[in-house]
Amino acid sequence: METKKRTIVLGISCFYHDSAAALLVDGRIVAAAQEERFTRIKHDDNFPERAVDFCLQSQGFAIDDVSYVVFYDKPILKFERIIQTYIKVWPRGLRSFLLAMRIWLKEKLWIEQTISRKLKYEGEILFTEHHYSHAASAYYASDVNDAVVVTIDGVGEWDTTTIGFAEGNKLTLTHSIHFPHSLGLLYSAVTYYLGFKVNSAEYKVMGLAPYGDPKKYYSAFQKLIDIQEDGSYSLNMDYFAYEHELSMTNKKFNELFGGPARESESELTQRHKDISAALQKIIEEAVLQIVRQAKKLYPSKNLCLAGGVALNCVANGEILRQNWFENIYVQPASGDAGGAIGAACYVYFDVLKNHKEDGVMPNAFLGPDYGNGEIKNFLEEEIIKNMKLPLRYEFVGDDKIFSYVARLLANDNVVGYFQGRMEFGPRALGARSIIADARKKENWQRVNLKIKFRESFRPFAPTVLEEYADEYFDLRGKISPYMLLVARVKKNDIPAVRHVDGSARIQTVNRSQNQRYYDLVHEFYTLTKCPVVINTSFNVRGEPIVCTPRDAFNSFLNTDMDYLVMQNYVISKKANPDMDKFKNTDRYLKEFKND
Amino acid sequence: MNEFKKIFKIAYQYWMKFAYFIGEINFKIIFSALFFVLIGIYAIIKKIFNLTVEEQSGRWVKKKYTEPEIETLRRQF
Numbered sequence: 001m002e003t004k005k006r007t008i009v010l011g012i013s014c015f016y017h018d019s020a021a022a023l024l025v026d027g028r029i030v031a032a033a034q035e036e037r038f039t040r041i042k043h044d045d046n047f048p049e050r051a052v053d054f055c056l057q058s059q060g061f062a063i064d065d066v067s068y069v070v071f072y073d074k075p076i077l078k079f080e081r082i083i084q085t086y087i088k089v090w091p092r093g094l095r096s097f098l099l100a101m102r103i104w105l106k107e108k109l110w111i112e113q114t115i116s117r118k119l120k121y122e123g124e125i126l127f128t129e130h131h132y133s134h135a136a137s138a139y140y141a142s143d144v145n146d147a148v149v150v151t152i153d154g155v156g157e158w159d160t161t162t163i164g165f166a167e168g169n170k171l172t173l174t175h176s177i178h179f180p181h182s183l184g185l186l187y188s189a190v191t192y193y194l195g196f197k198v199n200s201a202e203y204k205v206m207g208l209a210p211y212g213d214p215k216k217y218y219s220a221f222q223k224l225i226d227i228q229e230d231g232s233y234s235l236n237m238d239y240f241a242y243e244h245e246l247s248m249t250n251k252k253f254n255e256l257f258g259g260p261a262r263e264s265e266s267e268l269t270q271r272h273k274d275i276s277a278a279l280q281k282i283i284e285e286a287v288l289q290i291v292r293q294a295k296k297l298y299p300s301k302n303l304c305l306a307g308g309v310a311l312n313c314v315a316n317g318e319i320l321r322q323n324w325f326e327n328i329y330v331q332p333a334s335g336d337a338g339g340a341i342g343a344a345c346y347v348y349f350d351v352l353k354n355h356k357e358d359g360v361m362p363n364a365f366l367g368p369d370y371g372n373g374e375i376k377n378f379l380e381e382e383i384i385k386n387m388k389l390p391l392r393y394e395f396v397g398d399d400k401i402f403s404y405v406a407r408l409l410a411n412d413n414v415v416g417y418f419q420g421r422m423e424f425g426p427r428a429l430g431a432r433s434i435i436a437d438a439r440k441k442e443n444w445q446r447v448n449l450k451i452k453f454r455e456s457f458r459p460f461a462p463t464v465l466e467e468y469a470d471e472y473f474d475l476r477g478k479i480s481p482y483m484l485l486v487a488r489v490k491k492n493d494i495p496a497v498r499h500v501d502g503s504a505r506i507q508t509v510n511r512s513q514n515q516r517y518y519d520l521v522h523e524f525y526t527l528t529k530c531p532v533v534i535n536t537s538f539n540v541r542g543e544p545i546v547c548t549p550r551d552a553f554n555s556f557l558n559t560d561m562d563y564l565v566m567q568n569y570v571i572s573k574k575a576n577p578d579m580d581k582f583k584n585t586d587r588y589l590k591e592f593k594n595d
Numbered sequence: 596m597n598e599f600k601k602i603f604k605i606a607y608q609y610w611m612k613f614a615y616f617i618g619e620i621n622f623k624i625i626f627s628a629l630f631f632v633l634i635g636i637y638a639i640i641k642k643i644f645n646l647t648v649e650e651q652s653g654r655w656v657k658k659k660y661t662e663p664e665i666e667t668l669r670r671q672f
Contacts, residue, residue: 076672086630088651090638097630098623112671126668162658173658181653226653234653350663 007352008065010052011344012115013072013133013336015108017043017199020337021051022366022424023059024344027354029141031055032366032424034337037547042595043200044544047118048340054368063121070347072339073130075111077157079104081179085243093244126351128343130156131307134334135173137342138306139166140349141361142329148298149173150291153307153335154184154199161290161307163231165298169349169356175297180243181234183286184308186225189240190279192248194272195262200595203426205276206314207458210501212270212277220256221282231293233286265594268457280314287315288322301326306342310334310484311426313505317486320478332364332482333425341424363513364482365431367422370549375566378549389582393571401568402516406523409437409533413562414451416538418552419516420567423545427483428537429507430463430517432545432552434561436534438462441495443534450560453589454541459505460534462497465521466510468531473506483507483535494532507535542592558588 011022014035022032031054036042038050056063082100086093107114112125128136134151146167153160160182164173188198191205227233237243241250254260262272291303303325310316311334320328331338341361348354370378372395383391396404408415414436423429434451436443438460448456461483462472469475474488486505489498497504511518525531538546540559546552549566556564556571557579564571573579640646661667 070668074671076670080672083634086634087638087641090634091631094627094630097634098626101626102622124665124669126665127671128668159658163655164658172660174660175655176658177653178651178656180651228654230655232654346663347668351665351668 006065007348007354008061008067009344009348010055010066010069011072011133011340011342012048012052012069013339013343014047015045015111016336017045018335018337019045019048019051020333020340020424021048021055022340022344023055023061024341024348025059027348027357027360029341029344029361029366031058032333032341033368033422034424034544036544037367037422040544040551040591042542042544042592047114049118052119058368063119064123066121066123068124068126068347069115069119069121070126070128070343071111071115072128072133072336072343074127074157075108077129079109081155081158085179089244096244096246099246126347128346129159130339131159131162131173131176132171132346133339133342134306134331135162135164135166135304135342136171136346136350137333137338138304138310138329138331139171140345140356141331141341142302142304142327143358144302144304144327144329145356146300147302147304147329148294148300148325149304150294151305151307152183152287152290152309154188155179155182160184163290163294163297165300166304169353171346171350177232180237180240183233183283185240185242185248186235187279187283187309187312189242189248189253190275193253193257193261194276195264195266197264197595198248202308203311204455204458204595206280206312207499208268208273208276209280209314210277210499210503211457212273212275214274214277214281216274217257217278218281221278223256225282225286227282227286227289229289231286231290233289268455283309283312284315284318287312288318291319291322291324295324303328304331305329306331306334306338308335313484314486314503316484317503320476320485320487323476328478328485330482330484332423332427332484334484335426337425364423364425364427364429365421365514366424367431368547369421370567372567372569375549375569378553379569379571382550383553387582389576390578391571392575393569395568396570397568401565401570402519402523403527404570405520405563405565406527408563409435409524410527412437412440414443414447414560416552416556416561416564417517417520418538418546418549418564418566420514422547425482427507428535428545429481429483430509430514430520430535432538432547433517433535434538435463435520435536436496437528438494438497438532438534439528439530443496446560447534447536452536452540453559453585459499460497460536461505461507462494462532463507463509463517463521463535465518465525465531466508468525469506469508472532473504475506475508479508479510480506481508481510481513493530496534497532540589540592542589542594554588558583558585
């Protein structure tokens with residue numbers, strides 16, 4: 001009997017930041033991963049060879065089985081934008097021009113050849129538009145059949161913001177705002193000014209904002225950006241340098257904000273906090289106007305959001321509070337990594353005209369997983385035999401593991417929780433997470449300073465059982481499985497996840513999405529009557545989220561985490577006093593660059 | 596024989612370093628010239644005739660609809 005040939009589409013995003021690969025098989029995303037998780041270089045932008053290998057090998061495919069490889073943007077259009085920009089700013093921009101030409105001529109203009117050569121692929125290579133990739137990553141991953149689609153990011157080819165609609169297997173972007181006017185670049189410019197790493201630490205600025213007074217610098221931001229009633233906006237380029245310099249902002253920008261850019265790692269003053277707060281306020285206003293305009297143009301009850309700015313969960317929370325939509329779907333990997341998913345989806349549905357069904361991407365657990373056998377082998381061979389660490393560990397069966405770990409949490413332990421397939425996207429959702437008791441306020445500082453080694457102002461996100469979400473948070477009946485909505489905390493008994501402005505970035509969890517995480521939080525609830533735990537990514541500052549048992553063990557060894565739970569294996573620091581001899585936190589932290 | 600190989604290998608390494616150095620200088624000279632001449636000519640013409648690009652005004656631009664077909668996706672533009 002002849003079997004139907006499967007349609008296998010490999011999406012790739014790379015060469016800017018957050019390189020990634022995603023594999024779509026017959027309309028389902030079956031695997032996706034960011035290159036950084038394998039190379040251990042945060043936001044790695046190199047060609048995602050290892051991520052591609054993982055996607056294919058985990059599903060038992062070879063590169064020859066792939067029907068199409070799709071790159072997530074159109075390089076020549078992007079190159080045209082760069083040349084046009086140098087024409088516009090000439091005679092300024094020589095240094096930036098030389099740097100850009102070196103990269104473009106060496107690498108970015110040869111993407112088709114790079115894909116063929118690195119993957120040894122002889123089939124069809126396709127190119128989607130950057131914002132179509134973002135839009136498709138949100139719409140096709142959602143379980144709605146029509147939607148208003150909004151994408152906002154730094155810049156694609158020319159577009160920085162787009163509005164469109166989608167129905168069935170047809171996605172159309174109809175309106176866009178062009179470079180250099182960009183909410184993403186405005187956010188990045190201020191991130192740069194505040195001494196954080198661009199394209200990396202924007203979320204820190206978002207976390208800093210609640211400590212500041214938005215009124216103090218609001219008028220300054222009004223000079224930077226002009227937001228129109230119809231949601232369009234323009235930046236006053238007199239204050240920005242990114243069109244022609246290697247820096248984001250210029251002297252005039254410094255004068256407007258009362259001083260030079262903050263040195264990285266120097267003290268954060270109230271002025272910096274006030275600037276963050278004003279930026280957040282103006283971004284929220286702009287995003288709301290854009291979404292309002294989109295709703296006016298295409299009155300659907302569903303909204304799909306993507307692009308780097310869609311990771312601004314505070315702005316997403318504002319959209320939620322407007323009650324304009326019944327369903328809001330934000331792609332969990334809204335940044336460029338998610339473009340790999342979108343590029344594959346766009347080809348499969350829009351181009352190949354396949355019918356859109358629910359469940360294209362039912363969750364974000366698309367990365368590698370490691371079974372009990374592999375974990376035991378790692379502990380025995382790598383740790384006990386090779387490293388010569390006399391490790392004591394225990395195996396706890398599925399019937400007891402969740403109540404066991406829940407008791408550890410209730411007894412004030414911080415646990416590294418390594419379970420099943422790794423998440424795709426920037427958030428840890430219970431597969432590669434550090435978890436702790438949300439009722440103890442001191443856990444905020446403890447996890448920040450002794451385990452994550454990061455700035456003390458950074459807040460922690462709560463995971464809440466979906467059925468108790470509305471009791472604890474002002475989510476208005478919505479769910480937030482990907483930690484992409486911020487809402488007010490209603491109860492006072494979870495101080496460790498309540499930010500200074502009374503808000504929290506919420507993850508709701510149900511059993512069908514993540515059984516092993518849901519069961520743990522549920523056991524914690526049974527024990528304590530609190531359905532909320534702290535959930536933060538399993539990594540230290542500057543480190544990509546852990547991927548393998550080795551990464552998890554290294555992180556556990558070199559931090560003050562109390563327990564490591566990898567599938568059913570439990571390792572305790574107290575039971576292993578010898579671990580201290582192998583600990584070298586300083587050396588470990590030096591492996592990763594601060595962001 | 597091995598001694599010769601070793602000497603040639605060292606010479607090759609130094610030659611490559613030198614070639615890289617010369618390449619860097621060439622690159623900077625050629626591309627600086629391109630910047631000031633080619634880009635410059637376009638820029639001056641644009642400035643003289645005031646050819647500003649309306650799409651870069653920060654207002655909504657209507658996106659041109661392109662039928663999603665394999666042929667259009669084969670293109671990198």
